[in-house]
Amino acid sequence: MTATATRVLVLNSGSSSVKYQLLDMRDGARLAVGLVERIGEGSSRLAHTPLATGGEQRETEGAMADHEAALKAVAAELAADGLGLDSPELAAIGHRVVHGGLKFTEPTVIDDAVLAEIERLVPLAPLHNPANITGIRTARALRPDLPQVAVFDTAFHTTMPEYAARYALDVETADRHRIRRYGFHGTSHAYVSRTTAALLGKDPSEVNVIVLHLGNGASASAVAGGRCVDTSMGLTPLEGLVMGTRSGDIDPAVTFHLKRVAGMSEDEVDELLNKQSGLVGLCGDNDMREIRRRIDAGGEDGARARLAFDIYIHRLKKYLGAYSAVLGRVDAVAFTAGVGENAAPVREAAIAGLEEMGMAVDADLNARRSGEPRLISPEYARVAVAVVPTDEELEIAQQTYALVSA
Template sequence: MSDATRVLVLNSGSSSVKYQLIDMADGSRPASGLVERIGESQGRIKHEPAHHAPRERYEAFPDHAAALGAVADELAADGLGLDSDRLAAIGHRAVHGGTRFTEPTLLTDEVVEALRELIPLAPLHNPANITGIEVARKLRPDLPQVAVFDTAFHATMPESAARYAIDRATADAYQVRRYGFHGTSHQYVSRRTAQLLGRSPEAVNVIVLHLGNGASASAVAGGRCVDTSMGLTPLEGLVMGTRSGDLDPAILLHLHRVGGMSVDEIDTLLNRRSGLLGLCGDNDMREIGRRTGEGDAEAKLAFDVYIHRLRKYVGAYYAVLGRVDAIVFTAGVGENSAEVREAAVTGLEALGIELDPVRNAVRGSAPRLISADSSRVAVAVVPTDEELEIAQQTFAVVRRTAG
């Protein structure tokens, strides 16, 4: 095997860069870290090498070039620099690939230009992703770099699931359709769930519940996504930390016509001041649980609305799939909140879903079953690993291209 087996995974946000260096030969992670508050008067970089003490420093990072330069310096200090002959590729998280990019893609000038054309579909995310890509390509222009798209896994949805029922010509003109997001998580978790069951992904139907501050559900049949809760944007679907999820579209017209709110004000309301935060003033499920335990009616209502929407999607995707082998919880809330998991499936025994309360209460970092032995449908907790999924897809592209 070539010595070049490491992949640097970069996730460039509007004001942050997350990174992990993953060795595909043995699955080890020599280093990871985070640069945040890019563009502010004082930023922070936290670098965590596997074999040394973590390092943290505060300084100004005026732009992504400065941030990625700091990442390169930290890696070099541990002998893991971008000039290492063990570095096979850089994999970039890209939020939106539209209908053009439905698989991991080797980055070229033409691909970057095509990503610019998709900015209207993801104006908050794609510009930052592109900036990170451009800076990394300048740092290592000779190294293969690959974009892995959040939307790609959902590209297998049938048109009946992907289409909105609006005028077709208008929809096509403005690329209005359901794309879905969190795709690398849904792909990784559905495959790991099949492994947990001792079956191949092609033989398993899974409902994946990715529950973090952003939340999404997917119906995966034989390893292929056939439906997902997020749509044109990440606003559709489940109740989230600060996003509303599903709502009557006429509400937007009502808020504009009657409330006098501008488009930008409505956008801010639905994306940043809604969801759990809008309902009770908190978007941390741990705090909502604490308040509920103390008898706080607003927190209890927020929890109940969250669970009601979640259960609706479980039922809907059961109908979409026809046969469900497993329901799996992942991401921050899904992996850590036994209360959410219990509430989401309690009362669904008629669908063959039974939780084991003792197993559900156990905390751990490994994939595990939490369903009762008598449950026809397995219920599982599978920690997500989007960075590993990006690294695996990136490495596969590089090996395929080289071979």
């Protein structure tokens, strides 16, 4: 890597999409951001914004048969702004990979052996790892000489002690089928816990934080001195908090009951729990803004939305209490992601009544909107309550650059 190579391209490849950001690691500035969607469909769409030149978003539509065509289109857009993939200033490409199992506990330079291991983990993340692999293969073909780094969603959670990571299943069966708690959203939990410590003017090793990543997918983590000691998602992203379309924690016997009594197949139960449950199953909406609007409107429809909201908050409180017990001492609670960063009523309701645990929210601070990390707790509160905008792309870029520049 040359001394002038300070840029990292971050790729997040989905089954029919690619999100990307190009960052300059001298200051973390974003040079370009974009999204390709509907890959492999009749009409694909690429939205590209050249932030380095202050240009406006450009959109192009047309058939992109596969990820190779999509990434070639991305490369062309970057080249048009003088930011092409052939630039000597590009140090590496960082790839988001959802599942790293137990083998990948840190960012890893991708070679054929690493790629083969990521493929071996596909049964643990059948919806995500195949798309991640496709993006990696395509990027390697475009720039075979450039370091490609995998940053794993599960890596941050591999520090959990065995008693937190294991389920109470027969050990031989669990080990044979790799059944344990892996956790997800790890790059977000890592970034937010570290940023929360900085907000308090402390080193991460000095701070115990409960991170609430609340988006359409939602997860909680207990972070002690910079290390994850427990997290709400498990073998899959289904476990834990109530989410937009996922049920979160549920009696596992419900699945047997649905198969016996309702005659549902495994695929139908999977569809129900992952895509037709959570907030959308409870009230028909997974947009917290719309749920709050319906509550304010009142009536029978508002009552249904209120029940969904109350169930959502109840689960949050249970995890706040549980992780307070796990940590023993809580220095901060950090809200992040789409709902956590923007829904003041969720933050207020989740903390309400927890004063005896040292947690409180200042109504005025909570109501203010900002894109910066900030405290929303009153000065007297023993536990700091923070809103910390997550930045998974920056976290991936930082981890990638630190590895290739070491």
